Amino acid sequence: MSEPRPVIPVVVWPGSNDDRDAQLALERLGADAPRVWHTDESLPRGTAAVVLPGGFSYGDYLRCGAIARFSPALRAVEAFAAGGGLVLGICNGFQILTEAGLLPGALRPNESLSFVCRDVALVVERADTPFTSRCNPGHELTIPVKHGDGCWFADDELLAHLESTQQLALRYADGANPNGAVANVAGVLNADGNVFGLMPHPEHAVEPLLGSADGALILGSLVDAARLSLAVGV
Amino acid sequence: MRATVLVRPKPGILDPQGQAVESSLRHLGFDVGEARIGRLVDVELSTDDADEARAQLERMCEQLLTNPLIESYQIEVEAA
Numbered sequence: 397m398s399e400p401r402p403v404i405p406v407v408v409w410p411g412s413n414d415d416r417d418a419q420l421a422l423e424r425l426g427a428d429a430p431r432v433w434h435t436d437e438s439l440p441r442g443t444a445a446v447v448l449p450g451g452f453s454y455g456d457y458l459r460c461g462a463i464a465r466f467s468p469a470l471r472a473v474e475a476f477a478a479g480g481g482l483v484l485g486i487c488n489g490f491q492i493l494t495e496a497g498l499l500p501g502a503l504r505p506n507e508s509l510s511f512v513c514r515d516v517a518l519v520v521e522r523a524d525t526p527f528t529s530r531c532n533p534g535h536e537l538t539i540p541v542k543h544g545d546g547c548w549f550a551d552d553e554l555l556a557h558l559e560s561t562q563q564l565a566l567r568y569a570d571g572a573n574p575n576g577a578v579a580n581v582a583g584v585l586n587a588d589g590n591v592f593g594l595m596p597h598p599e600h601a602v603e604p605l606l607g608s609a610d611g612a613l614i615l616g617s618l619v620d621a622a623r624l625s626l627a628v629g630v
Numbered sequence: 631m632r633a634t635v636l637v638r639p640k641p642g643i644l645d646p647q648g649q650a651v652e653s654s655l656r657h658l659g660f661d662v663g664e665a666r667i668g669r670l671v672d673v674e675l676s677t678d679d680a681d682e683a684r685a686q687l688e689r690m691c692e693q694l695l696t697n698p699l700i701e702s703y704q705i706e707v708e709a710a
Contacts, residue, residue, distance in 0.1 A: 459697055466694075495697065502700045549643065549700060568674045576644060 401428045402444035402622035407469045407489075410432040412451035414486065414599060418615075421599040422447065424509055424611060425619045428488070431434060434467040444622035445482035445526075446473055447566025450542075450597055460503060460545045461491035470496060481589045482526050482625070487543055489573070490583075491595030499584050499593045500558060501550040507576025513542040515607060517569035518582055519590065521586040525565055525585060526621030527592040537610040541574050546595040548577040555579060566594055600619040631678050633687055635695055636669035643700050651656040671695055680707045 402426040408415045411572050415431055415606045422429035429447070430440055437445060453464035464470060470492065477498055485493040493499040506512060520531040531537070550558060553580060558564050567581030573580045575595070583594030598611030639645045645666050652665035671692070675683045687705045696703045 405652070409673060462694060462697070502697050504644065504700060505646060507644060517697050547644065551642070553700070554699075576646075 397475075399426060399625060400626055401431070401616070402425055402619060402626050403440055403442045404430050404431045404442055404445045404447060404618065404622055405430050405440050406449055407432050407434065407448045407473065408449070409451065409453035409467065409469075410539060411451070411453050411455055411466050412449050412488070414450035414597060417597075418447050418449045418486065418599040421471055421602045421611070421615050422619065424602065425616050425620045426541075427622065433550055434464070434469045434470055437468045437472060439472050439476055442626075443476065443481070444625050445484065445618055446476060447490055447618075448473070448483070448485040449599070450487030450489065453492060456491075456545075457494065461493075461495040464488075465494045465496040471508050474498065475590050476482045477586075478589050482618065484527060485499070485591075485593035486599065488547070488596055490595060491545065493593045499586055500554060500563070501548050501581070501584060503545050504547040504549050504576070505545050506547050510630060511542070511544040512546070512574045513566055514574070515541070515571040516574050516582075517568050518596060519567050520565070520586070521541060522565040523619075525589055525592065527583075527585075527614055527617050529567060529617040529620060535613075536569060538608045538610050538615065539558060539598055539601045539614075540607075541596045543575070543595055546575040546577065548575075548581045548595070550578060550581075558584065563587065565592065566596075631680070631683055632676055632708040633673050633675060634706045634708075635671040635673065635687060635708070636668060637671070637691075637696050637701050638703070640700055640702050645709060668701075679687060683707050693695055
């Protein structure tokens with residue numbers, strides 16, 4: 397008997413451009429990943445997790461993610477997250493989640509002012525999350541980044557709080573910070589641990605031929621958690 | 631009536647654009663300290679009541695025009 401395929405929709409905004417890679421990666425990892433249009437007011441039946449992909453939603457005018465935050469599909473994602481649903485935001489998806497207040501901090505233009513597009517070394521700080529369960533704590537991953545606005549910021553007070561609650565689940569390895577993010581932060585969890593955002597692109601690293609398959613550890617963890625939520629009927 | 635919203639990076643926020651401009655100004659021989667780069671938004675409002683305009687602009691800033699974690703704002707309503 398084959399394992400059940402959890403439904404993990406990928407939300408698409410005008411300007412999203414990593415939705416098909418995310419879809420392909422999730423489907424290869426055993427999920428059904430329908431794409432959901434930004435005007436849709438609800439998520440597909442049986443949704444077990446949601447992915448917000450990379451790109452430039454609505455052109456990313458004003459601030460990255462600032463406008464996508466008000467889209468009907470994001471309202472549905474907010475309601476899903478409020479009920480404990482698993483939400484993963486990648487790059488622009490991460491920016492949207494911070495603008496919506498679902499994740500702490502903000503993403504600012506890279507310190508270098510240059511768009512960065514290359515593999516980076518990451519360190520997994522937490523392996524006890526639905527997004528990193530296939531990793532080990534301290535596990536070093538190689539996953540590409542490609543962004544102009546990936547400099548995660550939190551003021552000292554917020555940073556200290558997030559350190560104490562262990563929400564800073566993924567960091568750039570020492571010397572590998574590509575954008576000037578404070579405390580080398582590459583990915584952040586919400587307080588309840590069901591929403592995660594990261595700047596690197598796991599969906600671009602699921603095939604050794606393309607340089608790394610480490611992204612499959614992140615997306616595979618999500619598929620595992622989504623499948624588990626089906627099994628227990630959450 | 632017309633109004634202008636000035637949006638600035640808060641003190642302490644890294645502003646690489648401001649740093650690049652600051653350094654260029656020095657290269658041109660200007661004796662400058664820090665330069666910071668923000669954004670301005672000109673808005674046309676249908677109301678002619680300055681207080682009402684200001685109240686609406688405050689809400690616009692809170693909901694969309696600024697991210698309060700990293701930006702501060704200043705509202706200037708054009709004199710009637």
